Amino acid sequence: MSVAQSLRAISKRASPAQCLQAQKARSWQQHRALATHVPPVTQDNTSSQGPTAMVFMNMGGPSTTDEVHGFLSRLFADGDLIPLGPLQGYLGPFIAKRRTPKIQKQYADIGGGSPIRKWSEYQCEEMCKILDKIRPESAPHKPYVAFRYADPLTEEMYAKLLEDGFGKGKGGRAVAFTQYPQYSCSTTGSSLNELWKWRQRMESPRRNSNLTAAEAEGSINWSVIDRWPTHPGLVEAFAQNIEATLQTYPEDVRDSVVLLYSAHSLPMSVVNRGDPYPAEVAATVWAVQQRLGHKNPYRLVWQSQVGPSAWLGAQTSDTVANLVKKGQKDLVLIPIAFTSDHIETLFEIDQEVIHEANELGADGRVRRAESLNGNPIFIRGLADIAKSHLDSGEACSRQMGLRCPGCKSERCLEQKKFFLGQNERNNDAVAL
Amino acid sequence: MSVAQSLRAISKRASPAQCLQAQKARSWQQHRALATHVPPVTQDNTSSQGPTAMVFMNMGGPSTTDEVHGFLSRLFADGDLIPLGPLQGYLGPFIAKRRTPKIQKQYADIGGGSPIRKWSEYQCEEMCKILDKIRPESAPHKPYVAFRYADPLTEEMYAKLLEDGFGKGKGGRAVAFTQYPQYSCSTTGSSLNELWKWRQRMESPRRNSNLTAAEAEGSINWSVIDRWPTHPGLVEAFAQNIEATLQTYPEDVRDSVVLLYSAHSLPMSVVNRGDPYPAEVAATVWAVQQRLGHKNPYRLVWQSQVGPSAWLGAQTSDTVANLVKKGQKDLVLIPIAFTSDHIETLFEIDQEVIHEANELGADGRVRRAESLNGNPIFIRGLADIAKSHLDSGEACSRQMGLRCPGCKSERCLEQKKFFLGQNERNNDAVAL
Numbered sequence: 001m002s003v004a005q006s007l008r009a010i011s012k013r014a015s016p017a018q019c020l021q022a023q024k025a026r027s028w029q030q031h032r033a034l035a036t037h038v039p040p041v042t043q044d045n046t047s048s049q050g051p052t053a054m055v056f057m058n059m060g061g062p063s064t065t066d067e068v069h070g071f072l073s074r075l076f077a078d079g080d081l082i083p084l085g086p087l088q089g090y091l092g093p094f095i096a097k098r099r100t101p102k103i104q105k106q107y108a109d110i111g112g113g114s115p116i117r118k119w120s121e122y123q124c125e126e127m128c129k130i131l132d133k134i135r136p137e138s139a140p141h142k143p144y145v146a147f148r149y150a151d152p153l154t155e156e157m158y159a160k161l162l163e164d165g166f167g168k169g170k171g172g173r174a175v176a177f178t179q180y181p182q183y184s185c186s187t188t189g190s191s192l193n194e195l196w197k198w199r200q201r202m203e204s205p206r207r208n209s210n211l212t213a214a215e216a217e218g219s220i221n222w223s224v225i226d227r228w229p230t231h232p233g234l235v236e237a238f239a240q241n242i243e244a245t246l247q248t249y250p251e252d253v254r255d256s257v258v259l260l261y262s263a264h265s266l267p268m269s270v271v272n273r274g275d276p277y278p279a280e281v282a283a284t285v286w287a288v289q290q291r292l293g294h295k296n297p298y299r300l301v302w303q304s305q306v307g308p309s310a311w312l313g314a315q316t317s318d319t320v321a322n323l324v325k326k327g328q329k330d331l332v333l334i335p336i337a338f339t340s341d342h343i344e345t346l347f348e349i350d351q352e353v354i355h356e357a358n359e360l361g362a363d364g365r366v367r368r369a370e371s372l373n374g375n376p377i378f379i380r381g382l383a384d385i386a387k388s389h390l391d392s393g394e395a396c397s398r399q400m401g402l403r404c405p406g407c408k409s410e411r412c413l414e415q416k417k418f419f420l421g422q423n424e425r426n427n428d429a430v431a432l
Numbered sequence: 433m434s435v436a437q438s439l440r441a442i443s444k445r446a447s448p449a450q451c452l453q454a455q456k457a458r459s460w461q462q463h464r465a466l467a468t469h470v471p472p473v474t475q476d477n478t479s480s481q482g483p484t485a486m487v488f489m490n491m492g493g494p495s496t497t498d499e500v501h502g503f504l505s506r507l508f509a510d511g512d513l514i515p516l517g518p519l520q521g522y523l524g525p526f527i528a529k530r531r532t533p534k535i536q537k538q539y540a541d542i543g544g545g546s547p548i549r550k551w552s553e554y555q556c557e558e559m560c561k562i563l564d565k566i567r568p569e570s571a572p573h574k575p576y577v578a579f580r581y582a583d584p585l586t587e588e589m590y591a592k593l594l595e596d597g598f599g600k601g602k603g604g605r606a607v608a609f610t611q612y613p614q615y616s617c618s619t620t621g622s623s624l625n626e627l628w629k630w631r632q633r634m635e636s637p638r639r640n641s642n643l644t645a646a647e648a649e650g651s652i653n654w655s656v657i658d659r660w661p662t663h664p665g666l667v668e669a670f671a672q673n674i675e676a677t678l679q680t681y682p683e684d685v686r687d688s689v690v691l692l693y694s695a696h697s698l699p700m701s702v703v704n705r706g707d708p709y710p711a712e713v714a715a716t717v718w719a720v721q722q723r724l725g726h727k728n729p730y731r732l733v734w735q736s737q738v739g740p741s742a743w744l745g746a747q748t749s750d751t752v753a754n755l756v757k758k759g760q761k762d763l764v765l766i767p768i769a770f771t772s773d774h775i776e777t778l779f780e781i782d783q784e785v786i787h788e789a790n791e792l793g794a795d796g797r798v799r800r801a802e803s804l805n806g807n808p809i810f811i812r813g814l815a816d817i818a819k820s821h822l823d824s825g826e827a828c829s830r831q832m833g834l835r836c837p838g839c840k841s842e843r844c845l846e847q848k849k850f851f852l853g854q855n856e857r858n859n860d861a862v863a864l
């Protein structure tokens with residue numbers, strides 16, 4: 001995701017809308033202090049189903065400008081996201097270092113950092129509160145966040161899990177809940193590879209000789225929520241945000257507004273390998289359109305392409321420009337593959353795309369639907385997804401077990417074997 | 433579609449399965465003779481809602497080997513399907529002529545011709561019988577077929593409509609019902625452009641100076657069913673065919689069989705222009721997977737790529753080969769974007785892809801789900817789609833009015849204006 005962020009964020013400044021967003025985020029931080037504190041728990045191997053660790057996985061973003069260099073370093077080191085080949089170890093740090101000052105300035109301009117940590121922690125905490133009510137048998141549900149490129153990193157999250165009494169001989173149940181609704185090897189796949197890597201380092205006797213036999217035996221039982229592109233809660237939250245934006249147009253043009261569902265693009269090399277993401281994003285779009293009764297014309301478009309290689313289109317920016325030039329000025333952009341604001345919404349859409357549209361004469365009629373962020377319908381949806389997953393007793397979906405047909409990654413293979421292998425343990429737990 | 437047909441069909445012979453298919457088609461022809469004959473009707477401008485012409489649009493295929501040259505000539509002349517630029521008029525006939533002998537042989541090998549005409553006529557007739565019962569107010573519903581590249585061509589269909597008492601001063605209602613469930617400018621778009629062209633030639637006073645004022649005034653009222661990718665009848669028919677194929681696998685492997693939904697690919701130039709087809713095919717696939725309870729892992733893959741330019745992948749043939757090489761031999765191929773058998777199923781999948789899989793050691797475990805053909809659930813679904821359309825009083829969907837963001841075709845623009853303009857006439861008709 002943030003490859004584009006890195007490149008596109010170089011030359012523009014923050015808008016009043018972005019400053020407002022930052023204010024909102026700050027006031028939300030005050031609100032967060034009111035959230036119920038869930039104390040650490042102690043487990044043993046023979047306990048009932050609870051407590052349950054709910055781990056939200058996402059890419060993350062730098063919360064402060066000081067985190068930008070680390071963020072970019074990890075991003076350009078990730079071959080699942082940006083395959084730079086055998087030179088990754090040299091090229092990655094070089095590119096990251098060169099870009100850091102400009103990206104720092106950019107994050108400063110949008111309020112000092114990405115709001116993704118605040119939103120992720122809020123969403124997870126609120127979801128856990130609901131889960132405690134609707135699924136008391138696995139309560140307490142304890143919220144954790146694991147980011148791929150920013151704090152809290154997967155290793156921090158894992159260390160905290162162990163500190164809080166999970167694993168190390170005590171077993172316990174943890175759910176890796178991707179916050180990418182649609183599965184891509186570049187996103188959820190990369191996060192799962194990272195989780196598997198740290199699990200091996202911290203809890204596998206083959207990788208960690210400090211572990212006692214009992215500790216190795218009583219490692220954490222993991223399961224994975226790997227995709228949820230058409231969950232009714234997600235669809236309803238998107239639909240309501242779109243309807244709210246449509247209400248800002250005069251009634252006589254409202255049904256003619258074109259809806260542009262915009263998702264981060266993928267390189268064609270990844271698409272052609274068989275990555276499931278484009279089809280799952282399309283499934284989300286169709287579900288939202290159905291919920292809206294297909295009242296408005298629409299297109300699924302793809303943003304944030306970068307570099308010289310071929311990416312999946314049509315491009316969001318080109319589409320907006322083409323439509324505005326043809327006289328179709330009333331357009332709503334809907335970020336459809338990310339669940340909170342990030343630099344691709346706050347900067348790329350709000351600043352670049354909409355700014356260009358206005359320069360072409362859109363007169364402020366190209367607008368963006370709000371991101372899901374703290375949307376209560378969305379958060380109730382997350383709780384419902386988690387409940388269904390816990391009820392199912394499955395470690396992961398059958399679909400997750402199928403690598404991309406063109407995949408050659410041994411790490412993906414081992415990761416999938418590991419998570420599929422957890423099925424037996426969880427089913428045993430249910431049987432007990 | 434048949435570009436690939438042309439190229440791929442060159443070197444292989446028919447299989448026993450294809451001969452069986454041809455036999456089935458012949459026995460179906462006998463059955464067809466039993467279909468109720470719908471007599472020509474006379475209309476006047478002030479009549480009730482019926483009769484209604486139901487026109488199935490599809491690409492078509494040569495019913496006999498004698499039709500192959502004409503079929504290929506039209507195919508390579510269609511700039512909506514195969515954009516050859518300003519040399520289309522020279523290159524098209526040249527390519528068509530050069531390929532004719534080999535393609536004739538290929539059609540001879542699969543039983544003497546494409547079964548698409550037989551199936552289209554059967555599907556349309558059976559649908560009209562159901563419509564007469566479930567929507568008597570617009571009965572009788574009269575079946576017509578209009579193919580883009582083979583008999584019956586659009587102009588034949590249009591002449592027959594006029595002969596049967598529609599238009600020419602008598603008005604009357606006709607529904608252009610695409611038989612491509614998912615909309616592409618290369619398929620449904622091309623058929624609509626052709627229909628618009630012949631409507632202008634035959635019924636527009638600007639294009640046809642032989643028309644009297646009354647004839648021009650009382651032209652046919654057209655409406656369009658332009659897409660139906662997730663209609664429950666379509667989804668159910670696909671799902672049952674898949675379940676039937678899964679039943680042919682031993683119970684212990686049944687849930688591990690990988691489902692490969694295969695659709696005809698598009699050139700990336702068309703995808704990047706904003707063609708809605710890839711997203712709508714993905715919507716169909718997700719709907720079928722949901723109906724099947726996501727029991728089996730799956731991928732959406734793309735077949736029939738041809739030529740040196742970039743096409744959307746992952747490719748069906750590569751995917752099958754990769755999976756079989758990795759040891760995943762149990763695969764079901766599902767043709768997900770065409771509603772009856774054609775050379776891409778009977779030859780490309782059954783002969784090429786499955787043959788290659790067996791050569792790699794698949795041991796007959798790569799199979800194909802049956803095409804929809806005469807499936808009664810599917811045909812009831814078609815009737816339901818038609819009824820909803822007639823009930824709606826809409827000339828076409830709002831979505832159809834939105835050209836691809838990168839479209840530069842004036843013909844597309846005029847065609848869409850024409851069909852959208854029919855809205856007013858149909859709504860008047862309803863008001864009367």
